[in-house]
Amino acid sequence: MQDAQTPPCQQDVFGILELIQRIGSYLHPSDLFSCVQVSRHWNSSLIPILWETIDDSMLSWQKAVRQQEDDMRLGGHGSQNSIRNLFVKHGCHIRHLRLHWRTTLDAACSGMHCSGLRSLRIGRIRHPQIQQPEHDWMADLDRQEQDEMTTLRWEIAMSDISTVASSLPFPTRKAALGRTLAQQELDWSTSKHFWTFLRNNRQLKSLCLNKSLDEFLEDVSVPYLVDTLASLKDLSELENNYIAIDLDQILGRVSNLKRYNSMFSPTGSGVSNQTSLQLRSAGFLGVCAYREFLRILSRAPNLEFLSVGGVSVIGGVDSTDAANIMNDRPSQLATLRLGFHSKTLLDVHMNDVFSWIPHLTTLTITQLVPSTAQSLSTFCTNLETVYEPHKGALSASPGQLTPMATPALDLLLMNCPTLKKFDGIRHVLSGQIWEEPWVCQGLNFLRCRVRGVQRLSPQEQERYSVIDSTGDRTLLSEDDSRLVVSHTVSMEQQKKIYERLATLTKLCVVDLGAEYRRLHRDYEMAFDEYLHVNRPAHDTLELTLESGLGLLGNLKGLQVFGFEGMDHRIGQNELQWMALEWPQLQVMRGFHDAFPPRIDYERRKAELREMFAMLRPDVKHQGVERGYSTHAGRA
Structure with a gap:
């Protein structure tokens, strides 16, 4: 039997460079590593793809870094050289670099081997748990001589970078803070190499600087940092969590910037009025003064997204000042995220704020209050999405009273x-x-949430079932007559709610439930068979066909239905109805198994979930902690 041979035409196909590279771009790194070992041709074709993206938070890199640190503790340098040699050999192929270790940062910044980056992201940098031992000869010097020697070696170390830079990069030397001179010299070297490395990557489009750089880099001057950023002509995305920079300098010097984020509060000198036509997105974790908030809108007329950690009324602005700052031109802002902010601002300035952003379509706000809702209704005539984030349980205690209605939502509806x-x-x-x-x-x-529904208690519901089963209501006692009236009122009230919801025929997501249990306080176990957990809310919809659930049959596009925390009375008839009437249903939130089935209420949920799984096995069951990013109903 002759050996099978690959046809010549197939050999030609596997040798096409473009085809190999196209396939390689879809492979996992481990598969790529296997492919580069197939042949020299495949190796040369796929090595650039294998090294295109480097993320040292991956397990393989963590092992190499830890091995190097172990070698450093033992006084060896083999692992250090191997990591650096990887960047020397393959740095020319790297386009996207994500760094989280001091070791890989030092290796990447040494030399000119990695100068073709398109994106650089510095995450939270982890340090070796050791520092460089002190030079032996430092022990022969007294304190004054040690200080003089440190100053001298600092000046020598920084002389080369200071002479080539247009602005002084390191005006003063950072305090030693317990570091040996040998460790300081290593940090000085890293500082020089890092900023030189950054300036050499002229094609950078995306850059992220983490605050942890300040733990070992020398204090860089703001003019030098801005000059460095300005030299990156293609830079369009910048995340600056390293050092606070005057926003005027950023917008004035980084001409192609489209996206800017910072952990610091936005501040500007107010001297420059130069606009940034390219900026589309800006985010600040810090609190923003109201005047600066308006200046951002004015300086970036094409801004589409703005996020601020809060808005302060310090340095208040009246309507005339606001008009001058905005040049009487409304902003094109479409998406706004507001964190915690002063109540005074909400009461006094919100009308002014929203009057300048009439094109707003999406608002994320920490606490939506009626005054804000009223301003949105008045000025933002294109508003489509309002999101108020909330985590954790909403119930304050097992016996909590019915919460008051929130007029803010009423005003929007x-x-x-x-x-x-x-x-x-x-x-x-x-x-x-x-x-x-x-x-x-x-x-x-x-x-x-839907609350305030007049419901019969479990005992009353049981008594009413007995009355209803007899069919004879002529000889009812006074208490039973009141019970029948209460039941009738409850059914009428719930049907009004269903009727209103049924008019919203485009609803894809209806989630009326929330987590009502506080795991750290309401979860007690006295014995193996006894668990006490806060009960669900009783004054809400029953979700039964008798109460009017069938009115929601015209919501044919419903994809998500949530009722966690509602004391519902869903049974087999309701499940059969949902399975039939909601053909697009994908997710239910209310039957998930967050708690053990030893609790009666949780046991019933498990039974209903199994029952519904027989009717609609395609429907997933999730908890309320899951997000909605994968559902079509998300606006």
Whole structure:
């Protein structure tokens, strides 16, 4: 039997450079590593792809770094040289570099071997748990001589970079803070190499600087840092968590910047009025003064996204000043994220804030209050999405009273016809809102709570079932008559709620549930068979066909239905109805198994989940802690 041979045409196909590289771009690094060992031709074709992206947080790099640190503790240098040699040999292929270790940062910055980067991300840098031992000869010097020697060696170490830079990079030497001179010299070397490395990568498009660089780099001057950033002509994305920089300098010097994020508060000198036409997105974790907030909108007229950790009224601005800052031109801002902010600002300035951003479509806010909702309804006529993040349980105690209705949500539903998504589980719909007209007929995402429903207690419900089964209501006692009336009122009230929800025919997500249990406080175990956990809310919808659930049958596009924390009375009939009437349903939130089934309520949930799985095995069951990013209903 003759050996099988690869046809010549197939050999030609496997030798096509473009085909090999195209396939290689879709392979996992481990598979790529196997492919480069197939042949010299494949090796030369795929090595650039294998080394295109380097992330030292991956396990393979962590092992190499730890091995090097172990060698350093033993006084060896083999591992250090091997890591550096990798950058020497393959640095020319690296285009995207993510660094989290001091060891790999030192290796990458040494020499001119890695100068073709498109993106550089410095994460939280981890240090070796040792520092360089002190020079033996330092022990022969007294304290004054040691200080003089340190100063001399600092001047010599920094002389070469100081003479070539247009601005002085390191005006003063950082305090030793317990570091040996040998360790300081290593840090000085890293500082020089890092900034030279950054300036040599002229084609950088994305850069992230982490605050942890300050732990070992010398204190760089702001003019030198800005000069360095300005020299990167292609830089379009910058995340600066390293040092606070005047925003005017950033916008004025980094001409092609489209995306800027910083952990610091935005501050500007106010001297420059140069605009940045390229900037589309800006984010600041720090608090932003109201005046600076307006200046950002004015300086970046094409800004589409803005996020600030908070807004302060310090340095208040009246309407005339605001008009001057904005040059009487409204902003094109479409997405705004607001963190914690002063109540004074909310009461006094929110009308002014939103009057300058009439094109706003998406708002994320830490706490939505009625004054903000009123301003949104008045000025932001294109508003589509309102999101109020919330984590943790909402119930304060097992016996908590029904929460008050939140007028902020009511105002949006009645006054924002363009609203498509509301995600704020802290907000409650109750009272007369079900009697009022809603103008948001395009709403496709609703996540809030429904409370204030007059429900029979479990004991009353059991008694009513007995009364209803007899069918004879002519000889009822006074208590039983009141029970029948209460049941009738409850059914009428719930049907009004279902009727209102049924008018929103575009709804894809209806999530009326929230986590009501505080695991660290309400979860007690006295004995193996006894668990006490806070009960679900009783004054909410029953979710039964009798109470009007069938009115939601026209929500044919419903994809997510949530009812966690609601004391519902869903049974087999309701499950069969949901399985049939909601053909697009993908996720249910209310039957997940977060707690042990030894709790009666949780045991019932498990039974219902198994029952529904028989009807609709395609539907997933999730907890309320899961996000909505994968669902089509997300606006």
